[in-house]
Structure formats: structure tokens, C-alpha cells
Amino acid sequence: MKKNIAVLAGDGIGPEVMNEAIKVLDKVALKFGHEFEYTEALIGGAAYDEHGEHLPESTLKVCGGADAVLFGSVGGPVDAQDDPKWKGCEKTAILGIRRHFSFNINLRPSIVFEALTDISPLKKSLIGDGFDIMIIRELTGGIYFGKHETSDENGVRVARDEMRYDENEVRAIAKVAFDIAKTRGGKLISVDKANVLDCSILWRKVMEEASADYGDVALEHMYIDNAAMQLVKNPRSFDTVVTGNMFGDILSDLSSVFAGSLGVLGSASLNADGFGMYEPSGGSAPDIAGRGIANPIAQILSAAMMLKYSFGMQDEYDAVYDAVSQTLADGVRTGDICSAEMKAVGTSEMGDEIASRV
Numbered sequence: 001m002k003k004n005i006a007v008l009a010g011d012g013i014g015p016e017v018m019n020e021a022i023k024v025l026d027k028v029a030l031k032f033g034h035e036f037e038y039t040e041a042l043i044g045g046a047a048y049d050e051h052g053e054h055l056p057e058s059t060l061k062v063c064g065g066a067d068a069v070l071f072g073s074v075g076g077p078v079d080a081q082d083d084p085k086w087k088g089c090e091k092t093a094i095l096g097i098r099r100h101f102s103f104n105i106n107l108r109p110s111i112v113f114e115a116l117t118d119i120s121p122l123k124k125s126l127i128g129d130g131f132d133i134m135i136i137r138e139l140t141g142g143i144y145f146g147k148h149e150t151s152d153e154n155g156v157r158v159a160r161d162e163m164r165y166d167e168n169e170v171r172a173i174a175k176v177a178f179d180i181a182k183t184r185g186g187k188l189i190s191v192d193k194a195n196v197l198d199c200s201i202l203w204r205k206v207m208e209e210a211s212a213d214y215g216d217v218a219l220e221h222m223y224i225d226n227a228a229m230q231l232v233k234n235p236r237s238f239d240t241v242v243t244g245n246m247f248g249d250i251l252s253d254l255s256s257v258f259a260g261s262l263g264v265l266g267s268a269s270l271n272a273d274g275f276g277m278y279e280p281s282g283g284s285a286p287d288i289a290g291r292g293i294a295n296p297i298a299q300i301l302s303a304a305m306m307l308k309y310s311f312g313m314q315d316e317y318d319a320v321y322d323a324v325s326q327t328l329a330d331g332v333r334t335g336d337i338c339s340a341e342m343k344a345v346g347t348s349e350m351g352d353e354i355a356s357r358v
């Protein structure tokens with residue numbers, strides 16, 4: 001197959017880890033007889049330097065003309081957030097591209113690789129041989145995209161953020177979640193706050209309605225506060241989780257720490273047409289940028305998700321995933337996932353090791 005990939009490396013460690021993802025994709029192309037073409041475009045602070053904005057029209061055009069978007073990371077140092085280059089950077093670039101392409105589906109796997117169980121903050125007794133939870137987050141609705149307003153009411157400062165869901169938005173994410181749950185453990189946990197919020201009452205009803213078409217998937221509802229607690233207490237009781245935009249933001253960060261490092265998990269954002277953008281779950285890590293020590297696994301697994309979800313290449317996905325697992329099992333580690341008795345490799349060497357195992 002011939003595919004054109006828009007490459008948005010962005011800021012911080014983005015460009016370094018992106019090189020490694022491309023190295024692995026090139027190996028996949030060679031091995032499976034595909035042709036991948038890459039078109040680079042700027043986003044975030046890198047785009048600001050060139051165009052004075054974080055999400056230039058020219059970048060959206062490159063993405064729109066591609067078969068999929070591979071995204072690195074955006075954003076600057078914590079202490080430079082008021083600098084015009086970084087001010088509002090993540091919000092503008094990330095929420096802007098989600099809105100532009102209507103990426104309403106967000107897939108955030110939380111994987112504990114067997115070889116990394118020792119560095120997970122969870123107790124070994126909770127992890128077993130490792131696990132794999134899929135968190136499905138609704139990405140273009142809810143409180144994120146409602147009206148935001150700050151005003152003055154009789155000399156008192158007031159802020160409002162509207163949370164809104166319509167049944168079509170919920171039905172769309174429900175269908176995706178049930179379809180995915182069906183291919184996994186057949187168990188779907190829908191997370192909401194239906195004891196307080198109208199949005200959640202509607203969410204729950206629509207989930208129930210959707211479940212009628214999926215006799216082979218067991219649907220369970222859980223309140224967000226309880227879900228956060230259960231995820232930490234008993235992570236292996238979760239398989240596939242579906243939730244709204246803000247709860248998904250929080251739960252996916254919570255679950256991402258189980259992996260032991262922010263540098264190992266990928267994610268996918270998809271729209272109703274199946275067009276997708278793929279990005280590491282961690283951020284731009286400006287503190288370690290440019291030093292050649294960042295872990296490229298999150299970017300590599302994001303590229304693998306692109307193969308699976310945008311290009312329908314399941315075998316190619318498996319080849320990359322297995323190469324990552326094997327590399328870790330062989331004790332090859334970047335500094336973030338390295339134990340005292342191991343020697344850490346750099347970003348590029350990690351990419352070489354994974355590519356060689358594909």
C-alpha cells in the first residue's frame with residue numbers, strides 16, 4: 001500500500017522521537033512491501049516561530065491532504081508559559097486540530113508491559129504479568145467545547161463553563177466503544193457522574209440503548225470518583241472503558257502512570273470518516289529535549305496505532321508492538337525506564353533496537 005503521512009513533530013522532544021518512529025515505519029514498509037511518504041508541517045511553538053501562530057492554515061492543509069497525521073508534541077517550559085511563543089500553545093494547537101477535523105474519538109491504551117512491571121507504581125500483586133486497558137474518550141463535546149465565559153456580576157468575578165452533550169454525540173462514541181470492546185474482553189465500563197449531572201444521565205441512557213445491539217458485550221456503569229479508585233485498587237478488572245471528554249482526560253492520565261513512564265504509551269484521535277491523528281500520551285518534555293535521551297516508544301506505538309486504525313494493517317501493528325515488547329524483554333531501556341543495574345541507551349539506539357526487531 002502507498003500512504004501519505006503528515007508529520008507534525010512539534011516542540012521539545014517531538015522531533016527526536018519522531019525520527020525514531022519514522023525509522024520503524026520505514027522498516028515496516030520494507031518488510032511488508034508498503035510505501036510511506038512523509039510530509040512535514042509545523043505546529044505549536046515551532047509553527048509560532050515561523051508563522052506567528054500555533055496552528056497555521058498551511059499545516060491543516062497538509063494534514064487534510066494526507067492519509068493520516070503523526071503528531072509529536074507541543075508546548076514549552078513551565079516557567080515560560082507567559083512568553084507569546086508558548087502562551088495558549090497546547091490549547092490552541094491541540095484543541096484546534098481536534099475541532100478542525102472533528103476528532104470525536106480518542107483511544108488511550110494503558111499498557112503495563114510484562115518487562116516493565118517492576119517500574120510501575122502499582123504493587124506487583126495488582127499487576128500480575130502486566131495488563132492492557134483501553135480508555136475511549138469522547139473528544140469534541142462536553143465541557144471542553146461548551147461556552148466558556150468570565151464576567152463581572154455586581155463587582156463579583158464569575159466564570160462559567162457549559163457542559164453539553166447531545167444524544168448523537170454519545171451514540172457515536174458508544175458505537176465505537178462497543179465495537180472495540182467486542183474485539184477485546186467483551187466487557188465495557190461506561191464512566192459518568194449520573195448521580196449529579198444531567199449530561200451523565202443522558203450518557204447512561206444512550207449507552208444502555210446502544211448495548212441492545214451488542215448482546216456479546218457486558219455493559220457496566222461506574223461513577224467517575226469510584227472508577228478512579230477502582231482503577232488504582234483493581235486495574236485488572238478493567239478492560240475497555242468509555243467516558244466523556246473531561247473524565248476521559250483525567251482517567252487516561254491516571255492510567256498512563258501504571259506503565260511506569262510517560263514515554264511508553266501512544267494514542268489515537270479519530271473522526272467519523274476514519275481519518276486519524278496519532279500522538280504520544282506524554283508531552284513535549286522540554287527539560288530533556290535535544291539531549292538524545294527521550295524514550296521514543298510512545299511515538300513508535302502511536303505510529304503502530306496509525307498502521308492499525310488508519311491503514312487497517314493489523315499484522316504490521318502486531319509486528320511493531322511485538323518488537324517493542326521484545327526490546328524491553330531483552331533489557332534495552334532508555335533512562336526513564338531503566339533500573340539501577342541496567343545501562344540506559346539513547347533515543348536513537350532505542351529506535352534502532354526496535355526497528356531491528358520488526
Ligand code: IPM
Nearest residue numbers: 090091094095248249250252
Ligand atoms: C490531553 C491534554 C489536553 C486535553 C490539553 C493540552 C488541552 O491534557 O490531550 O489530554 O485536556 O485534552
Ligand code: MG
Nearest residue numbers: 249250252253
Ligand atoms: Mg490530558
